[in-house]
Amino acid sequence: xxxxxxxxxxxxGKKIKNSWRNKKNCSNYIWxxxxxxPTIIGLMILNIWPVIRTxxxxxxxxxxxxxxxxxGLENYKTLFRDSIIWKATWHTFQFTILVVPLGxxxxxxxxxxxxxxxxxxxxxxxxxxxxxxxxxxxxAIVWKWLFNADFGLINHMLSxxxxxxxxxxxxxxxxxxxxxxxxxxxxxxxxxxxxLAGLQGIPRSYYEAAxxxxxGSIRQFFNITIPLISPTLFFVTITGLMGAIQxxxxxxxxxxPGNPAIESTQTLLYLFYRSGFVVNDKGFASAIVMWAFxxxxxxxxxxxxxxxxxxFYE
Amino acid sequence: xxxxKVVIVISFMFLMMSMMGCGSKGTSxxxxxxxxxxxxxxxxxxxxxxxxxxGMRAMADRFEELNxxxxxxxxxxxxxxxxxxxxxxxxGGALPDVFWxxxxxxxxxxxxxxxxxxGTMVEKDPxxxxxxxxxxxxxxxxxxxxxxxxxxxxxxxxxIYNRKIFDDAKVPYPDDTWDWDKLVEVAKQLTDESKGIxxxxxxxxxxxxxxxxxYQNQGSVIKEDLLESGYDMPETIEAIQFWTDLxxxxxxxxxxxxxxxxxxxxLFTSGKVAMMFMGSxxxxxxxxxxxxxxxxDIAILPKGKTRATIYNGLGNSISAKTKYPEEAKKFLKFxxxxxxxxxQAEHGSAxxxxxxxxAPWIQYNTKYNLWAFVEMLDYGIPFPSSETKNKWxxxxxxxxxxxxxxxxxxxxxxxxxxxxxxxxLATEKK
Numbered sequence: 001x002x003x004x005x006x007x008x009x010x011x012x013g014k015k016i017k018n019s020w021r022n023k024k025n026c027s028n029y030i031w032x033x034x035x036x037x038p039t040i041i042g043l044m045i046l047n048i049w050p051v052i053r054t055x056x057x058x059x060x061x062x063x064x065x066x067x068x069x070x071x072g073l074e075n076y077k078t079l080f081r082d083s084i085i086w087k088a089t090w091h092t093f094q095f096t097i098l099v100v101p102l103g104x105x106x107x108x109x110x111x112x113x114x115x116x117x118x119x120x121x122x123x124x125x126x127x128x129x130x131x132x133x134x135x136x137x138x139x140a141i142v143w144k145w146l147f148n149a150d151f152g153l154i155n156h157m158l159s160x161x162x163x164x165x166x167x168x169x170x171x172x173x174x175x176x177x178x179x180x181x182x183x184x185x186x187x188x189x190x191x192x193x194x195x196l197a198g199l200q201g202i203p204r205s206y207y208e209a210a211x212x213x214x215x216g217s218i219r220q221f222f223n224i225t226i227p228l229i230s231p232t233l234f235f236v237t238i239t240g241l242m243g244a245i246q247x248x249x250x251x252x253x254x255x256x257p258g259n260p261a262i263e264s265t266q267t268l269l270y271l272f273y274r275s276g277f278v279v280n281d282k283g284f285a286s287a288i289v290m291w292a293f294x295x296x297x298x299x300x301x302x303x304x305x306x307x308x309x310x311x312f313y314e
Numbered sequence: 315x316x317x318x319k320v321v322i323v324i325s326f327m328f329l330m331m332s333m334m335g336c337g338s339k340g341t342s343x344x345x346x347x348x349x350x351x352x353x354x355x356x357x358x359x360x361x362x363x364x365x366x367x368x369g370m371r372a373m374a375d376r377f378e379e380l381n382x383x384x385x386x387x388x389x390x391x392x393x394x395x396x397x398x399x400x401x402x403x404x405x406g407g408a409l410p411d412v413f414w415x416x417x418x419x420x421x422x423x424x425x426x427x428x429x430x431x432x433g434t435m436v437e438k439d440p441x442x443x444x445x446x447x448x449x450x451x452x453x454x455x456x457x458x459x460x461x462x463x464x465x466x467x468x469x470x471x472x473x474i475y476n477r478k479i480f481d482d483a484k485v486p487y488p489d490d491t492w493d494w495d496k497l498v499e500v501a502k503q504l505t506d507e508s509k510g511i512x513x514x515x516x517x518x519x520x521x522x523x524x525x526x527x528x529y530q531n532q533g534s535v536i537k538e539d540l541l542e543s544g545y546d547m548p549e550t551i552e553a554i555q556f557w558t559d560l561x562x563x564x565x566x567x568x569x570x571x572x573x574x575x576x577x578x579x580x581l582f583t584s585g586k587v588a589m590m591f592m593g594s595x596x597x598x599x600x601x602x603x604x605x606x607x608x609x610x611d612i613a614i615l616p617k618g619k620t621r622a623t624i625y626n627g628l629g630n631s632i633s634a635k636t637k638y639p640e641e642a643k644k645f646l647k648f649x650x651x652x653x654x655x656x657x658q659a660e661h662g663s664a665x666x667x668x669x670x671x672x673a674p675w676i677q678y679n680t681k682y683n684l685w686a687f688v689e690m691l692d693y694g695i696p697f698p699s700s701e702t703k704n705k706w707x708x709x710x711x712x713x714x715x716x717x718x719x720x721x722x723x724x725x726x727x728x729x730x731x732x733x734x735x736x737x738x739l740a741t742e743k744k
Binding site: 031034035038066147149150152167257260263274277279280281 | 318322398401715
């Protein structure tokens with residue numbers, strides 16, 4: 001009996017050490033909660049509550065000025081019967097497939113190049129990161145002019161070498177491709193900076209050892225860099241996919257409703273905007289955005305499962 | 315411990331300051347006001363056109379002079395955000411006291427009791443009368459036999475042309491004898507592919523474009539009193555065919571793709587287009603552009619089977635839930651007065667609605683024949699609208715794209731559009 005009591009005591013001691021009963025801990029915990037309170041409160045009011053409210057709205061029929069009527073799954077039934085929604089889902093995936101893999105690959109290559117000891121790396125990094133800090137509206141205006149079929153710079157340069165450039169933004173076949181170019185260009189810098197940070201966490205000793213063993217730079221890239229940067233790559237892939245599925249501003253600002261190519265570039269969130277703020281059918285709009293949310297959930301979930309296969313944690 | 319307390323206190327202070335910062339954006343005027351006098355009433359006047367702000371501010375200043383104790387705060391919200399903000403405000407019960415109303419949205423607001431009825435005020439007041447404004451404008455803001463706004467201005471669509479292109483081709487300027495055939499004839503004469511000049515830009519726009527043509531051919535967008543789509547009328551189909559032919563058959567207009575890449579007004583001000591239809595509210599685009607300042611001019615629209623132009627007018631409305639209905643009514647009365655309309659005209663803001671006050675607006679820029687815009691009100695057709703407009707306008711948008719790019723025939727497109735439009739219109743019949 002005495003032995004068992006002795007055995008218990010240290011455990012109880014530990015309990016008191018970390019519990020609220022310990023006055024010192026108590027005050028630590030309170031300070032901690034107070035410190036995070038502003039952010040958490042903000043998050044609750046501005047992020048979590050709207051998500052719950054949107055989910056609720058998706059089951060209602062919203063009339064003008066806030067009078068909502070519960071209609072259950074009606075919005076979702078209309079949603080899944082509408083061929084425009086399915087087309088938009090496909091366009092969203094088109095954009096994602098065009099932008100994310102190529103974008104991340106290019107970011108990785110550039111990050112690797114900028115990790116080298118060459119002169120002026122700071123300047124190069126700044127230049128590559130600039131598109132990220134430029135306002136999306138400014139990006140849209142400039143690229144719209146670049147892509148202008150008759151007066152834009154791109155077609156002008158192409159005609160100088162004798163080629164007739166296509167209608168980049170008004171031809172259904174080219175519009176999505178043009179948007180993807182801008183999509184990749186504007187996110188290169190962001191992914192690059194994150195991957196660069198990951199690269200700088202790889203000890204030089206691995207590369208030196210590989211060089212001694214006679215491995216060329218390409219071999220080193222695929223056998224050292226990629227495995228060791230795979231956690232960062234995983235993060236960048238997840239955030240990249242989330243962002244691409246939410247594509248709206250490029251479609252809204254560079255294409256827009258008067259453009260003959262709009263039917264082949266509308267994405268889910270563009271339809272959400274149109275439904276919620278132009279047609280004023282906020283219930284249906286909420287259903288659209290819940291669908292996009294579900295897609296992101298599923299894709300992220302798949303990614304986490306695949307994580308075990310390709311992400312290498314030291 | 316002290317350090318921690320100091321940190322906590324400072325971070326709470328920052329939190330408080332940022333919250334105050336968020337809250338004060340809309341109410342700084344009230345704070346200012348409370349310093350002056352506790353009896354002062356401040357009205358908010360919501361508008362969406364930055365170009366018209368000086369004129370509105372001038373009217374507000376004059377009103378404040380005549381009514382000490384009432385201050386007016388003019389709030390500009392750009393068009394793209396105006397209606398979203400207004401809807402959110404309406405849902406939350408925080409509409410501006412007085413604000414601009416547009417025919418596109420009027421019915422929604424009137425039906426949901428968001429606007430104060432002002433017809434009785436006008437009837438009772440000997441100084442106010444709806445006879446002072448064009449009848450069509452007054453009707454636009456009538457619902458269930460009651461009036462919910464006082465007309466502020468009107469706009470019409472005119473034919474703008476580039477005198478230089480006409481001079482270079484030695485073609486006489488447009489005049490009131492012009493009809494559709496003449497328009498096509500001259501457009502062909504002026505179209506010069508080698509110089510990259512188009513005779514006429516057939517813009518993909520309803521109010522400033524093909525709606526005018528529809529009514530000139532005696533077709534309609536919504537059949538009067540019937541709440542049925544006019545798109546299946548042969549006259550309407552014929553009219554849309556005329557507009558499409560300008561692009562695809564006569565090739566006197568840039569294509570839909572070209573006009574999407576570069577807006578028609580940008581093409582006009584760059585001297586690439588000789589003629590196009592334009593709304594009177596866009597005058598500043600011409601007066602502020604170096605290329606066209608000297609060479610642009612305005613004529614009345616050519617006639618089809620009959621003369622027609624689409625006209626629209628803004629109204630000033632009062633929020634049904636305003637805290638200061640008496641003061642808001644005083645302000646509304648002033649806004650509808652001859653004096654206010656003259657101030658509006660002098661600032662070139664928009665063509666004022668009050669009969670006989672249009673002269674200063676016309677003199678605002680004597681280089682152009684601005685009289686053309688005012689003259690056309692005589693045969694103006696009110697901008698078609700209905701309760702579900704923001705729904706059927708989307709169907710219209712889709713078919714416009716297909717017809718003007720030649721993807722489907724005009725007849726096919728119009729008939730399909732009429733069907734879809736009638737579905738929406740049917741929900742309005744109660």
